[in-house]
Amino acid sequence: MSSIQVQLINSIQSGLSSLFQIDETELSLQETKKEFEGTYTFVVFPYTQRAAKAPGQIAQMLGEFLLADIPSLVKAYQVVQGFLNISLHDSVWYSLIQDIAQDKSAFQLAPKNEKILIEYSSPNTNKPLHLGHLRNNFLGYSVAEILKAGGYEVVKTNLVNDRGIHICKSMLAYRLFGHRETPESSGIKGDHLVGKYYVAFDKAYKAEIEKLVAGGMEAEQAKNQAPIMQQAQAMLLAWEQGDAEVMELWEKMNSWVFAGFETSYQQMGVNFDKIYRESNTYLLGKKLVEEGLQQGIFYQKPDNSVWINLEAEGLDEKLVLRKDGTSVYITQDMGTAQLKYEDFGANQSIYVVGNEQDYHFEVLFHILKKLNKPFSTGNYHLSYGMVDLPSGKMKSREGTVVDADDLMEEMVNTAKERTLELGKIEGFTEEESNALFHQLGMGALKYFLLKVDPKKRMLFNPEESIDFQGNTGPFIQYTHARICSIRRKALEKGFSLEGNINQTSALAESEKELIYLLGTYKSRLAEACDNFSPSVIAQYSFDLAKQFNKFYNELSILNEENEQVRQLRLILADVTGKTIQHAISLLGIVSPERM
RNA sequence: GGUUCCGUAGCUCAGUUGGAUAGAGCAACUGCCUUCUAAGCAGUAGGUCUUUGGUUCGAAUCCAAACGGAAUCACCA
Structure with a gap:
């Protein structure tokens, strides 16, 4: 306040x-x-x-x-x-804008002396990233930036799911149909190449099931009996036993995927302080299960599988270790929780994971509580809604996904087309032009995905391209570029952006409203922090840009003859520009100086 | 079937702890570039806030029920 x-x-x-x-x-x-x-x-x-x-x-x-x-x-x-x-009184607004202009920490809330760990992205190494991952990555990165500005120390982590039956499926299909092709030989990006074999597995698997069913077998039985599935399971077992040939293939294909992801992350503009792999954490999870078993937190069934009873918490019995002793998803998460705590000892740990896993995290946090470890508290599932297509949910195996790399490329191309149509890159070098296309394309995409309340599911229609006008990233970027243009011209004319503001004439309504909005930035930032919600910042950025454009349209800045008034308006523009730049940087969006 | 979430303009979304005549953008229509970048600004049109009942000075917001939709309830992740 x-x-x-x-x-x-x-x-x-x-x-x-x-x-x-x-x-x-x-x-x-x-x-x-x-x-x-x-x-x-x-x-x-x-x-x-x-x-x-x-x-x-x-x-x-x-x-x-x-x-x-x-x-x-x-x-x-x-x-x-x-x-x-x-x-x-106008004097209130004059002194407010003066204060904001001189506030050295206008964009930084007081230190909270708390460390927050945020885990996001968390891809599987059997297929490339899709639109859902884009929402996750932009959200995780943005929340991390917002928390930093909110005075928290933030650690960004990424837990890569690099083992399990789904990984074996693409490995097996590659072995069967791959003819030793590589990203280099095929010219296909590593993660896409592996994804191709994940799809190939599913296709072959379905064909086998169909054949078995045609031969008179029940569908359920056919799913288990299909030879290719049994081979995949055998491969998983071989992997867990450290079979040299399987490990070699696993490492080779994973390295392709990691290289591919790295390229995608660079395009997205996201990064991590630490990348964890489940292949390194699942054994730690198993240890925790053993420990809990001895303490009576878990119990073993006659078939040797290990369980926890959460009926008292209103949940169910949950399996934490299979009868063959191999670990499941939640076992790995237990191990990762401990490892993260050992590495960083954060006060809070946020998991950016889709709301389809609400139940999983409810269970996980209950288990961690029962284990009564230092990392049993401060866990939060930042549960975001799915990105749906008009046809419904995206399904990788059915090919109804919007690929992340494709979409980003398309956005950058659209940005290029729009910019060329408008003839906005006069005097740009090719390098500058390409940088601008990227900034605008990604700005449009990030804003599109972040302006919606994270908790809510949202719709993406591939038939309709993402806008560059109205409530969009480029609109806000454009406003910033306009302000930069004013700054340049002001300096050319020898006007200062630093001077004091003296109250002379009455303020126009659009000036007052702009000052009012600038004055609310910190409280909006605090709100975004409290709710882990970039959409608060997105909404604010749009309101601010909109208000500035109104002001810009109604009043002259550089052509204003009254020196005091001109000074006020220049500073107003300058502060607005800085605020926009800061706000959208929290969304991972770059503010171009010209466009 | 159990649990959880959602339903606001043709479309995509805002809407603070309950407050005035429910707001933006897109799409449609009308104006505004010889003056600081028109990716802009101003305006017109568009609503039974799914429905019904309740709580009260006052409900899109809180409660209940109905209808519609989604997620989840795996020895998948």
């Missing part, structure tokens, strides 16, 4: 107390709606009974009280129905 709001609330508080003997500790102000005059609105309905007066009368009396109590702040008030609308 800004100091302006604090002063207003304190004054209203004492007004309520002295006028009506009402002592209220939790008062809230709201923004005045556009169609009424004023900046802040106080709603008096809740006090009519206790004050034994009509709403209008209470508002009237409070308004007079404010005028007398804080005359330097409050210029006027209007009573509309039961709403007390408060207008502030």
Whole structure:
């Protein structure tokens, strides 16, 4: 809350107390709606009974009280129905923009002295990344940036799922149909090449099932009996036993995938402080299971499988180790939790994982609690909604996925087309042009995916291209470029962006609103932090850019003849530019200086 | 079937702890480039906030039920 709001609330508080003997500790102000005059609105309905007066009368009396109590702040008030609308003196806005312009930590909240670990991306090494991963990666990266700006120490990790039956499927298919092709020989990016064999496995598997069913076998049995599936299971066993040939193939194909992912991550502009692999953490998970077994937290069934009973927590019995002693998904997560704690000892640990795994994380956190380790607390599942297509959920095996690399390339190409159409790259070198196309394409894509509340599922229609106009990344980037242009021209003309602001004339409405918005940045940032929600920042960036464009359109900056007014507007533009740049950098979006 | 989540303009989404006549963008239509970048600005049109009942000064928001949709309930991850 800004100091302006604090002063207003304190004054209203004492007004309520002295006028009506009402002592209220939790008062809230709201923004005045556009169609009424004023900046802040106080709603008096809740006090009519206790004050034994009509709403209008209470508002009237409070308004007079404010005028007398804080005359330097409050210029006027209007009573509309039961709403007390408060207008502030221009001097308040002048001093606010002055403060913001000089605030060295305008973009940084106070240190929290807390370390937060955030795990995101978490791909499987059997197929390339798709649109869902893009939402995950942009979200994880952005939340990390937001938390940093919010005063937390942040560690970014990525847990790669590089082992298991699904990995063996692509390995087996490669062995059967691959003819030793490599990313180099085929010209196919490593992760896509491996993904090709994952699909090939599924195709062969389905054909075998069909054949068995045609021969009179039940579908369920056919799924288990299909030779290629049995081969895959045998391969998994061989892997767990460290079979040299299988390990060699596994390492070779994984290295292709990792190289491919690295390229994709670079395009996305995301990075990690530490990459974990499940092949390195699942054994630690097994140890934790043994430990818990001895402590009686887990129990063993006659077939040797190990379980935990969470019925008291309203859940079910859950398996933590298979009867053959191999680990399952949750075993690995237990091990990873411990490893992360040993490596970083964070106060909080966030898992950026889709909401289809809500139940899994509920179980995991209960298990960790029961283990009663230092990492049993502070765990949070940042559960985001799926990206659906008009046809429904994306399914990799059925080929109904939007590939991440393809989509990014398409976005950059679209950015190129738009930019060339508009003839916006005069004087750019080829390198600068390409950088701009990338910044704009990715800006559009990131904004598109981040502007929506993370918790909600969202729709992507591949038939409709992502916009570059309106509520979009490029719109905000464009506003920044405009401001940069003003800066350049101001400096050419010898105008300073640093000077003091002197109050002379009355502020225009669009100036006041811009200052007001700039003044709310920190509280929006805090809100984004508390909710792990980049969409708060996205929404703010758009509002700010929109307001700036209105201001820009209505008023002259460089052509303003009154030097004091010009100075104010220049600083207003400059601060807006810096704020936009900072805000969208939290979304992983670059602010071009020209476009 | 159990559990959880969702339902706001033709489409994609905002909508703070309940507050005024429910907001943006896209798409449609009308204006504005000889002046700081028109990827912009201003305007018109578009709504039974799925439905019904309840709580109260006041409900898109809280409660209940119905209808519609999604996720999950694996010795998959």
